[in-house]
Amino acid sequence: MKLPQEVEIIEVCPRDGFQNIKTPIPAETKIEIIDKLVGCGFKWIEATSFVHPKAIPQMADAAQVLQTVKEKHAGKVSFIALAPNLFGAQRAIEAGADAITFVISASEKHNLENTKQTIEQSVAALTEVCKIKGDCKVRLAVATAFDCPFAGKVEPGQVISLIEAGLAAGADDIVLADTIGTAAPLQMEALLKPLTQKYSQLSFILHIHDTQGMGLANVVTALSLGVTRFETAAFGLGGCPFAPGAAGNIATEDLVNMLHKMDIGTGLNYEKILQVAHCIQAKLGIPPMGHLARIAACQG
Amino acid sequence: MKLPQEVEIIEVCPRDGFQNIKTPIPAETKIEIIDKLVGCGFKWIEATSFVHPKAIPQMADAAQVLQTVKEKHAGKVSFIALAPNLFGAQRAIEAGADAITFVISASEKHNLENTKQTIEQSVAALTEVCKIKGDCKVRLAVATAFDCPFAGKVEPGQVISLIEAGLAAGADDIVLADTIGTAAPLQMEALLKPLTQKYSQLSFILHIHDTQGMGLANVVTALSLGVTRFETAAFGLGGCPFAPGAAGNIATEDLVNMLHKMDIGTGLNYEKILQVAHCIQAKLGIPPMGHLARIAACQG
Helix, strand or coil: CCCCCECEEEECHHHHHHHHCCCCCCHHHHHHHHHHHHCCCCCEEEEEECCCCCCCHHHCCHHHHHHHHHHHHCCCCEEEEEECCHHHHHHHHHCCCCEEEEEEECCHHHHHHHHCCCHHHHHHHHHHHHHHCCCCEEEEEEECCCEECCCEECCHHHHHHHHHHHHHHCCCEEEEEECCCCCCHHHHHHHHHHHHHHCCCCCCEEEEECCCCCHHHHHHHHHHCCCCEEEEEHHHCCCCCCCCCCCCECEHHHHHHHHHHCCCECCCCHHHHHHHHHHHHHHHCCCCCCHHHHHHHHHC | CCCCCECEEEECHHHHHHHHCCCCCCHHHHHHHHHHHHCCCCCEEEEEECCCCCCCHHHCCHHHHHHHHHHHHCCCCEEEEEECCHHHHHHHHHCCCCEEEEEEECCHHHHHHHHCCCHHHHHHHHHHHHHHCCCCEEEEEEECCCEECCCEECCHHHHHHHHHHHHHHCCCEEEEEECCCCCCHHHHHHHHHHHHHHCCCCCCEEEEECCCCCHHHHHHHHHHCCCCEEEEEHHHCCCCCCCCCCCCECEHHHHHHHHHHCCCECCCCHHHHHHHHHHHHHHHCCCCCCHHHHHHHHHC
C-alpha cells in the first residue's frame, strides 16, 4: 500500500458540526471550543458560515465568532468561513477570514436547493468573490461530488466541468465533498483517479461524511491515490441541512487515530482532540458520535 | 483497485452478538431471528456457542437453539457453533453442528483469559476435536490475530505458528479475528499479505470488530489482497466478554451495502438484512448499532 508520510487535516466542526445543531449554542461556547481545537495543533479551522440567519439561525453570530478567534489566534492558525454567495463572502472577508469556502454543487438540483441559484449563477458569483478576495484564499467546495440526494449518481464529468469553471474564476483550492456520505471506495476511485491525474498541480481536499460507515475506507482509498488533505469534524458532528439522509462527518479523532496507527504524521495531538470531543458532548448535551467517543462513553 | 466479483458473508450475530447481551434472550426469540437470517440468503450462520453456562449464561440454551434451527433449515443453510474446548466441541457435534469454530488466541495472555488454557493445551484439545469431527468441519479461529488487549501488538509470526499448529491438528478452515477492533489497514496488510502468499491454497475468513471505525477500511484492504470471506453480525452486535474495549462486529447490512455499491456479489438480500437489524433492535430493546440502522433511527 503506497501511503503519504504526512496528511493535513482541516477541522470543520465549528462550521459543519454546529450548523446542524438545532439548539442555539452561545457564541462564547463556540469560541471556547475553537480555542481548544487550536490547542490540538490544527493549522486550518473552519470557524463559521456566513449564511442568511433565516436559513441557518445557528450561524447568526458568524462575524462575532470569526473576529474573536482571529484576534486570539492570529498568526498561529488560519480560519476559514463558508459562504454560499457574494454577500456572504463579502461579510467573511470583512470579518477577517483567511479563506472562504464557496460552495457550489456539481448537481444542479442540489445547488438550487442549497443556494437557490443555478450552477451558472453560483459560478458567476464565485468570479465576483475572486475579484474582491485580496489576501483571502478562495476554496471552491464541490458539493455532491459523488451522489446527489435529489438526482442520484453524479458523473465525474459534472465535477470536472465545475472545477474548470472554478479555476477559471480564480479559485485557489478545490474541496471535493461527499455531501451525503454514500460513495463507496470504488466510486471514490472513479472520481479521484482521473482528477489527480488531470490536475497534478492541485492538492485536492476531501470532505467525507460517514453516513454509511465507509468514511475511513474512502480515506484509505484516497490516500492510496495521493490525496493528502482531508476535512473532518471533532466528535463526528455535521451533516447538511439541505441534504436529506446526510449524517456526520468523519470524526477527526477517528481519522487521526487511524493515520497515526499507519505511521502517517498529522502534527496533531490525538489525546487533546479526544478531550475536545468529550467537551463538545458535555457542552452540547448530545449523544456520543464517532467511534472512539462512543466507545469511551460505553466504558466510562 | 483489484477486487473480487463475489464475497461470502458468514452471519455471526446469533453467537457473537447475543453472547454479549446481558439480559437473557428467550431461545424462541433467538430461533425467530435465525429464521429471519436464513431468509436473507446466508449459506453459513454461526448459531450459538457451546461454552460453560457459568462463563456465558446467555448461551446455556446452545443445544436447543442449534437442534431446532438445524431441523427447520437442514440442507438450506449450514450452522456453525463456537466451542472453546473439547467438551464444548463434543456437545456441538452431538447437537448437529455443520462446523465448529474452535477459538485459540495468538496471544498467550488472551488465550489464558479467554479459555483458561495455554495455547499448547488449546492446540492439543483442537487435535482431539479433529479426531472426533466426522462430517463436521473444524474452523480454527485465531483470536487476537492483530492486537491483544493484555499484551499489545501481536506479531505475524505468532499467528503463523498457530496456523501451522492448527493445520497440523487437522483444522479445515482458518478464521483471523481482530478481536478488539484496533488494527488499521496497514497492520491488516502486514499480516494478510504474507499469509495469503504463504497459504495460497487456503481461503482465510476475516472476522473484524468495528471498535474504532476502521472495519470497512480493513475489509477493502483485505479484498484488495484477495480475501473473499468475512464474518459480520446483523445490526453490528458483538464483542468479546473477555476482551476489554472490544465493540461490535461490522454490521452485516453496512458491509453488504458497501459491497453491492462496488458491484461485488454476496447472494444476499440487503433489504431483508436491514429488516432483521430493525427486528433485533425492537426485540432486544437496545440502542441502534451499525451505521445504517442508526441513520434509519434518526430518520424514523
